[in-house]
Amino acid sequence: MAKRHEVVEPEIAIDPDLYCSAQPYDNDWQSETTSIGSSIYRGLEENGRRYQTLSRKEYLNPSDDKMFETYEAGHLVALVMDSERENPLFHSPIGDHPKNILDIGTGQGNWAVDVADMFPMATVRGVDLFPPPVTWMPPNCILEVDNIAEDWTWNEPQDLIHMRLMIGSFDAAEWARVYKQCFDNLRPGGWIEQLEASPYIECDDDSLPADNVLRTWGPALSECGKRAGRPLETIDMMQDAVRDAGFVEIHEKQYKWPIGPWARDQKYKEAGTVNYQHWMSGMEGWAMWLLTKYGAPHPWTQEEVIVYVAKLRAELQNPRHHIYERARRVWARKPFPNEPSPASSGRGPVIKTESV
Ligand SMILES: C[S@@+](CC[C@H](N)C(=O)[O-])C[C@H]1O[C@@H](n2cnc3c(N)ncnc32)[C@H](O)[C@@H]1O
Numbered sequence: 001m002a003k004r005h006e007v008v009e010p011e012i013a014i015d016p017d018l019y020c021s022a023q024p025y026d027n028d029w030q031s032e033t034t035s036i037g038s039s040i041y042r043g044l045e046e047n048g049r050r051y052q053t054l055s056r057k058e059y060l061n062p063s064d065d066k067m068f069e070t071y072e073a074g075h076l077v078a079l080v081m082d083s084e085r086e087n088p089l090f091h092s093p094i095g096d097h098p099k100n101i102l103d104i105g106t107g108q109g110n111w112a113v114d115v116a117d118m119f120p121m122a123t124v125r126g127v128d129l130f131p132p133p134v135t136w137m138p139p140n141c142i143l144e145v146d147n148i149a150e151d152w153t154w155n156e157p158q159d160l161i162h163m164r165l166m167i168g169s170f171d172a173a174e175w176a177r178v179y180k181q182c183f184d185n186l187r188p189g190g191w192i193e194q195l196e197a198s199p200y201i202e203c204d205d206d207s208l209p210a211d212n213v214l215r216t217w218g219p220a221l222s223e224c225g226k227r228a229g230r231p232l233e234t235i236d237m238m239q240d241a242v243r244d245a246g247f248v249e250i251h252e253k254q255y256k257w258p259i260g261p262w263a264r265d266q267k268y269k270e271a272g273t274v275n276y277q278h279w280m281s282g283m284e285g286w287a288m289w290l291l292t293k294y295g296a297p298h299p300w301t302q303e304e305v306i307v308y309v310a311k312l313r314a315e316l317q318n319p320r321h322h323i324y325e326r327a328r329r330v331w332a333r334k335p336f337p338n339e340p341s342p343a344s345s346g347r348g349p350v351i352k353t354e355s356v
Contacts, residue, residue, distance in 0.1 A: 011204045011205070012204070012256060012258055012263045012265070012268050012322070012324065013263060013264040013265060014262055014263065014264060014322055015261070015262055015263060015264040015269060016264070023319065024317035024318065024319075025260060025261070025276055025316075025317045025319065040052075040053065040054060040130070040131055040145060041130075041131055043063055043064075043130065046289075047288050047289075047292055047302040047305070048288075048302060049062035049064055049066075049067075049284075049285060049288055050062055050063060050064035051063060051289070052129040052130040054129045054130070054145060054146075054147055055129050055147045055149065057149070058289065059129060059169060060168050060169075060228070060230070060286075060289045060290055061168075061285055061286065061289070062285045062288070062289075063129070063130035064285075065133070066281055066284070066285060067282070067285045068107070068108045068132075068133055069281050070278060070281045070282035070285065071107040071108045071110065071165075072108060072110055073274055073275070073277045073278035073281060073282070074164075074165055074197075074278050074282075075108075075110035075111060075114075076274045077257055077271050077274050077275045077278055078164065078195060078327075080267060080270050080271040080274060081255050081257060081267070081271050081327070083267060083270075084267070087118070089111060089114055089115055089118065090115070090160065090162060090193050090331070091193065091251065091253065091329060091331050092160050092191035092192075092193045092331045092333075093191070094159050094160050094190075094191055097119075097121065097122075098119055098122045098159035098160060099121075099122055099123065099156070099159060100122065100123050100125075100156045100157065100158045100159055101115055101119070101122055101123070101124045101125070101158065101159060101160045101161075101162070102124075102125050102126075102127070102154065102158045102160070102161045102162070102185070103115070103124070103125065103126040103127070103161075103162045103163075103164075104127055104148045104161065104162070104163050104166075104178070104182075105127075105128055105148065105163055105164070105165075105166045105169060106126030106127060106128045106132065106143065107128060107132065107165075108132045108133065108134065109126040109128075109132040109134050109137070109141070109143045111126070111162065111164060112124050112125070112126030112141055112143065113126075113134070113137055113138060113141055115162075116137070116138040116140045116141035117138050119140075120138065120140055121140070122140060122159075123140055123142065123156070124138075124140060124141045124142070125141075125142045125143075125144060125154070126141070126142070126143045126144070127143075127144045127145070127146045127148060128143070128144075128145065128146075129145065129146075129147060130145065131143070131145050148178060148181070149170060149174050149177070149178070151181075152181050152184075152185055154185060157185065157186065157187035157190065158185050158186050158187065158190055159186075159187060159190050159191070160186075160190060160191050160192075160193065161182045161185065161186060161190070161191075161192050161193070162192075162193050162194070163192075163193075163194045163195075164194070164195045164196070165195070165196060165197060166194070166196065166234065167196055167197065167199065167232050167234040167235070168225055168228075168230045168231075168232045168234070168290075169230070170230060171229045171230055172231075175234075175237070175241055176241065176244070176245070179192075179241050179242060179244070179245035180245055182245065183245045183246055183247065183334055186334040187334070188334055188335065188336045188337055189333060189334060189336055190333070190334050191331055191332065191333050191334070192242060192247060192331065192332055192333075192334070193329065193330070193331040193332075194238050194242070194329070194330050194331075195327065195328070195329045195330075196234045196235040196238060196327065196328055197235065197257060197325050197326070197327040198218070198233075198235045198236075198325050198326040198327070199217070199218050199221045199222055199225075199232045199286075199325075200217075200218030200219075200222070200325065200326070201214045201215065201217055201218055201259065201323050201324075201325060202256075202323065202324055202325065202326060203321065203322055203323050203324070204322065204324075205322055207320055207321055207322045207323075208321045208322070208323055212315060212321070213308075213311050213312055213315055214312060214315045214316070214321065214323065217283075217312060220291070220295075220296075221286070221287065221290055221291075223294075223296060224290035224291060224293075224294035224295060224296075225290065225294075227294040228290065228293065228294050235326065235327070235328045238328070238330050239252060239330050242330055242332045243332075246334070246335070247332035247333060247334060247335075248332065248333055248334075248335045248339070249332055249333040250330065250331075250332040251330065251331050251332065251353075252328055252329065252330045252331075252353050253328070253329040253353070254326065254327075254328050254353065255326070255327040255328065255329070256324040256325075256326060256327075257271060257272075257275050257324055257325050257326075257327050258271055258272030258275060258322075258323070258324045259272060259275050259276055259279055259316065259323045259324055259325065260272050260273075260275075260276045260316065260317075260319060260321065260323065261273040261276065261319075262319055262320075262321070262322050262323075263322075272324075275325075276316065279316055280313060280316065283309045283312055283313065284305065284306065284309045287305055287308070287309060288302070288305050291304070291305050291308070292305060
């Protein structure tokens with residue numbers, strides 16, 4: 001039997017000053033554009049957004065400047081939420097001298113570039129369906145364009161394979177194959193690590209009324225994900241998937257990522273400030289493909305999505321809503337030869353849960 005210790009973060013304390021101000025949050029966010037004229041870079045324009053064309057199977061998020069801005073904000077939220085750690089980038093104990101690190105679904109490559117800076121002697125690869133718009137990289141960082149749902153062709157055994165915010169990327173069979181390929185491409189004793197966030201907007205007190213439009217977001221997108229055959233509950237399935245792939249020593253850390261600077265504690269306030277920008281810049285892109293293809297009761301128009309997102313944005317700006325999304329980090333080790341894996345021993349591994 002798998003033994004699981006669930007430790008959920010305590011309720012986040014509220015900043016009384018901000019609560020009393022009732023001023024909407026500021027909306028200033030810089031974007032950077034890059035234009036390179038290859039066909040992969042051109043992608044496919046649809047509903048005012050640009051999508052990747054490498055995979056014949058569509059991926060739900062656009063690959064455009066607005067979305068890269070969103071990925072950068074998501075990267076910062078993850079770093080702030082672990083800012084008390086010497087290494088906020090990952091938790092896997094890979095030692096000081098890793099040789100090969102792989103970041104799959106690297107997005108803009110923010111994580112891969114930071115990890116390459118941290119380990120100048122390692123080769124850090126980031127791979128994605130769309131070429132990341134980066135102008136400078138450390139010499140030990142390689143960003144590649146490839147589809148990780150297909151056969152992997154890297155030869156070097158990896159010390160760490162990392163994934164972040166891959167929610168909604170795959171159906172169940174593709175996920176199982178991705179974890180299997182992670183397992184096969186790690187050296188014995190190497191680590192897999194994944195950080196995912198929930199699509200639901202949550203609230204621990206009564207500050208978000210039951211009929212608020214923000215409460216419709218998670219269920220609406222989750223239903224679209226199901227109809228698309230790509231459930232968005234990645235955060236809740238990854239521990240089992242990692243165990244089923246044969247990994248041992250499974251750890252998890254649960255987070256509440258505040259949305260907006262409503263919290264009193266400085267770390268949560270900073271994370272909430274950046275996460276607010278993450279959501280403001282991200283919502284249209286996260287919703288557009290799902291709702292225009294799989295919206296209920298019929299696929300939505302682009303205009304309907306834009307109007308819906310405008311309503312959500314207006315509510316996100318309200319400092320009285322003490323809202324957050326759940327996030328979870330899972331890291332686990334590939335067993336050494338002759339070390340019994342849970343699959344072969346018939347025992348589930350203990351999941352060690354960290355509270356933060
Ligand atoms: C939400 S983004 C997260 C990006 C990055 N991991 C981060 O946290 O900033 C997910 C990324 O996965 C990539 N992706 C989705 N399916 C993929 C596939 N089959 N092969 C490679 N990359 C994929 C998308 O193109 C997108 O850039």
